Amino acid sequence: MNDSILQLHNISYSYHSLTGEIPALSDISFHVKQGEFLAIVGPSGCGKSTLLSIIARLLTPEGGTIAFQSPDGSLEYPKTGYMLQHDHLLEWRTILRNVTLGLEIAHRDTQENIAYAEKLLNDYDLYKFKDKHPGELSGGMRQRAALIRTLVMNPEILLLDEPFSALDYQTRLSVSGDIGNIIRTTGKTAILITHDLSEAISLADRIIILTGRPASVRRELPIHLTKTDNSPLAARSAPEFHHYFNLLWKELSHEN
Numbered sequence: 186m187n188d189s190i191l192q193l194h195n196i197s198y199s200y201h202s203l204t205g206e207i208p209a210l211s212d213i214s215f216h217v218k219q220g221e222f223l224a225i226v227g228p229s230g231c232g233k234s235t236l237l238s239i240i241a242r243l244l245t246p247e248g249g250t251i252a253f254q255s256p257d258g259s260l261e262y263p264k265t266g267y268m269l270q271h272d273h274l275l276e277w278r279t280i281l282r283n284v285t286l287g288l289e290i291a292h293r294d295t296q297e298n299i300a301y302a303e304k305l306l307n308d309y310d311l312y313k314f315k316d317k318h319p320g321e322l323s324g325g326m327r328q329r330a331a332l333i334r335t336l337v338m339n340p341e342i343l344l345l346d347e348p349f350s351a352l353d354y355q356t357r358l359s360v361s362g363d364i365g366n367i368i369r370t371t372g373k374t375a376i377l378i379t380h381d382l383s384e385a386i387s388l389a390d391r392i393i394i395l396t397g398r399p400a401s402v403r404r405e406l407p408i409h410l411t412k413t414d415n416s417p418l419a420a421r422s423a424p425e426f427h428h429y430f431n432l433l434w435k436e437l438s439h440e441n
């Protein structure tokens with residue numbers, strides 16, 4: 186597929202320990218399109234984080250291959266950026282110095298890149314907090330700062346591993362909407378792992394449903410919502426929403 190940034194073919198992976206082998210992924214194949222927002226759902230412990238680690242090249246698959254096309258036309262694997270459940274902001278650094286930490290570590294803290302970090306803080310309503318410390322920000326603002334820290338490194342694919350699950354329900358709704366909009370306006374490709382089916386439906390262009398461990402692809406579900414705007418509420422009020430929810434629920438009930 187020409188507009189694919191990644192194509193996974195028959196990926197398998199097992200963990201090996203002294204007590205034996207734990208097969209985590211079995212024969213996983215799917216593609217990810219450039220600029221697409223993909224969600225991955227599946228039973229707890231089925232292998233979702235393992236799959237994300239393989240896409241990030243933190244783990245090497247035991248079987249199968251990943252074909253890729255870098256958006257900048259280079260022959261290099263697309264740059265990935267990770268966003269996790271906890272923001273891991275450093276309490277003793279200001280928001281600006283947290284956001285530029287990755288640049289500093291990679292020796293890319295040039296004037297131009299710092300100006301880009303400041304622009305992102307400004308675009309996403311955090312500029313006036315740039316000299317504050319993380320403890321002075323709300324959970325939602327901290328998560329936005331964590332996203333900016335990832336975006337500043339200019340990744341081509343954002344890997345989001347349950348990034349909203351530490352937030353209370355109301356904050357989670359608005360932050361997931363904000364972050365979904367930021368990702369869309371930046372045109373980044375995103376892969377989100379979530380156990381929240383409503384979140385998957387309201388954010389994703391397509392959902393990959395995994396089976397229980399060892400995970401394989403149970404079904405792919407393209408999402409088309411008729412929405413009045415890009416808010417989480419508009420997605421949840423779309424006429425198609427309940428159909429998708431019931432479908433996902435049924436698919437996952439087979440796995441429990």
Ligand code: ADP
Pocket residue numbers: 200201202207209227228229230231232233234235236398
């Ligand atoms: P999920 O993200 O779907 O909850 P994971 O990818 O974290 O699942 O884990 C899949 C399976 O692999 C789980 O049964 C987990 O216990 C096991 N697992 C994960 N990491 C390790 C590891 N480092 N060593 C051994 N087993 C692991």
